[in-house]
Amino acid sequence: MNHNNNEDLEKQLPDYDTTTSTSPTILSDSGVVNQELSWKQDDPENPHNWSKKYRWLFTLVVSSLVISSAFGSSIVSGDRTGVMNEFHVSSTVSALQVSLMVCGFGVGPILWSPLSETVGRKPVYIFALGIYIIFNIPCALAKNIGTLLVCRFLAGFFASVSLTLAGGTISDLFPTHERGAAIAYFAAAPYSGPVIGPIVGGWVSVGTHSWRWIYWVNMIFAFVMWVVICFLPETYSPVLLQRRQGNDSLIENLKKNFDIQMILIRPFKLLITEPALLLMSLYVSIIYALLYGFFGSYPIIFGDIFGMNSGFVGLMFIGVIIGVIFALLLAPYWEKRYKNSQQTPEERLPAMMFCAPLIPISLFIFGWTSHAHWVGPAIAGIPFGLGMVMVYYAANNYIIDCSTTYAASALAAKTVVRSGGGAAFPLFIGPMYSNLGTQWASTVLAFISLVILPIPFAFHKWGPSIRARTAAKEAAEEQKFEKF
Template sequence: MRSRSHDSTRADLSRPSRSVTQEGRDVSHKGYVKFESALQPVHEGLPDLLKDPEKARTIKDLYLVTWLENDPEDPRNWSPVWRWYLTLVSALAVISVAFASAVITGDFEGIEEEFQVGEVVTALSVSLMVCGFGLGPLVISPLSELYGRRPLWVIPTFLYLIFNIPCALAKNIQTLLICRFFCGIFASGPLTLAGSTISDIWDNNERGFAIALFAAAPYGGAALGPLVGGFIGVTVGWRWILWVNMIFAGVVFLFCLTIPETFAPVLLQKRAAKLRSKTGRDDIVTEQEIFRTSFADLITDTLVRPFGMLVTEPILLLMSLFIALIYGLLYAFFFSFPVVFGEDYGYNNGITGLMFCSVFIGLGIALCITPLLEKSYLKQAEKKGGRADPEDRLLGSMIGAPFVPIALFIFGWTSPPAVMPGGGNWVGPASAGIPFGFGMVVIYFSANAYLIDAFPNYVASALAAKTVVRSGAGAAMPLFMVQMFHGLGNGWAASLLGFVSVAMIPIPFLFYRYGRAIRARSKRATLI
């Protein structure tokens, strides 16, 4: 008998993509079922063990551990208060590390003056950390499938906390840059695990607002960085920016210590061991104990396969580029705002950081809209017999896509010299953050969900590919944005980015119309 809380109309991130049973979703009165009854169809084909008739008979005689009915140890049956607490802690951890990537922009001048380096070298303190965001998940994600979520919440977050110390004490620019890179690698733990943890504890039809928080957190945290860092930098300098960031990271680390294990396969392995000890039977097992996956195989899934999929899967490639553009534009704002509000309007870093409040307004609007998008998707699923098409996830991207170029054109052509230098109204360029904040969150929420639903058996690989491309864009933008705004002027520099954004608008519409046909030709996408 299967519990209501484990019914599914979409890919389930709480399960390994190569799962061949319904382990973690089925329930039974005894707590275990015949292995054969739990088998489910898999796109890659059954493991080699099941292809051998003799071995298959032996394996099918085993009993697979399941949850009990209304099992209190099942993370999806925990109390709503506890699950919302874990959701908020996960979101806070993502906000914290995203905040860290941009907070240092609050006093670039201090770093340049102390170490006698230029703008591009200083910008590497942001770019290298964002590079770490892209590389860390390639190892952290497979480790979390082997050892569970909790160790990967605690260990990388602690190491990230520690690496903030040499950043703040750096005696030269090399130390600062190297340690920021390692901060990014270890800080990618929350970025990798937050979505998985939310999927572990919430049923597919319950997690709409929780996923919306997860979608908004990396963008909101990054936008918060210049706001806070600007005032700290103006008051006490860049080193205290990093000390404050470490304090924030330390508080978040304490909260992370309260996150229990939520990964069903790991929890069921512990239960299987207890049942074997209690009953004296050695035929009670979990899927992971039968089909042991090596770390090397998991690395292949998250390190090698993603790049192959980028080349062969147009859906993954174009949606990753779409997400990367939005992420990169956020970091572009971190460097273009000081040009407009600092150089042209004469504001200090603190006041310039305040201009990012408009991004939070747009982000707040998006948080109100995303649950409605989830409801729309569930209605489509109901109309289509319980399972919607992956393309039904694209509504948010289609709504949000036009807002991004609109924001860029507003920003460029309400800034000096389009208005009187130093005398124009700051409200125009500042207000551009509202449509941008709205657009980036609904696009990410929608596009991320589309990739998950389009590649349910390759979720880890698809998300790894997206993460690498996204982080590459975020790392690249800081290295040339100031020079571009100086060279082209505010209006045309923002317009160039706007034109690129306009070129991206058709992507979700094209996949909404032709996505099913493209998936039909794919070796890895689902047609279900």
């Protein structure tokens, strides 16, 4: 894999020249377009030159969009029995409300990223999030379980636009040397939303005694975010330049280079040919799956064992939120450490190596204190939240740094694998904890996280040689890419 030591973690996204009028060659997010673009120095229409305060406000908004979508996937776990009782289905079928929406998260990115490069970020946000809002209505009014589950998958498909485009939007706003802090804080959003969901959903269920109101509340949150994004400007530079120059050929060229077959195939091909991508995606997938597994295990431990209602069960996720906050406080340290290093991809991994052991530690605490006092498993969420975000942050950066040319396709592949894990775990966590008991079920999960623990250490030691062996293959792919 090719690597430029001077490039930062956002290599997968287009970077526009803000210091000269020279026309650099730009690689689109989807990896399908080579287009000559340029901004004049200090051009006020260049998003990089917008005020720092406004760009950070924009970052807050798109991060909130991600939280909103991820929140929607887990809020239904705040009432695990309502759907079971009304439609007379098992807990596993009820858990499909979470799993199918997360499946939609895995499918949507394949479409939304290249589409945003054809028409711009804003129209795609407005269209997809608008449809997502609408699909909450049949969920809330569903008369049978089939309608509910189909609409949940479609809701996830359209809600995934936030997870897909938010990183690109932030890249549109910040030049490479300024993006580190923005991306570091944004990295927590995909994991904060799922944790907040059960807290809100639990109290909505307690207050209204209806699982349907959970969907109405989710729709209101999504609608508020949709209104906010409607008032924000476009950030994608090719579209901005086309509008200013009145030159339709730019967008026409983007459309001509929109090769859907290549977009669909490349992420999966990279998974097969790139060991770093495959193993890091597997690692992130397992951590993501463990988080979604908590939506099944928390009600068992805090609800069934300690007798808490849905509202208080949701509050137990505050421990995970505290861990996420600690991760946000640590991220600038690791970012500074990386910038002071040789800036090889492997220099991204010490953060992961340092924090990854917290995952199995937290699971052992979670399981083996589950019958003593509720404080034990509640506190276990703190090291889990810290380890989870730092693992994601480091693994994401490592994938990007290793995959300079096809980083967006690599990230799409990672998203598909990650969503698969998040969708699968809620389906068997409940039966697993019921059959094995809380201690041994948690121990099994802890050992799974121990098995994958050597991955970052191995790549830290042998990563350069692995990348050297695959460099020739990527060079051949680049030559093939230039033909499109």
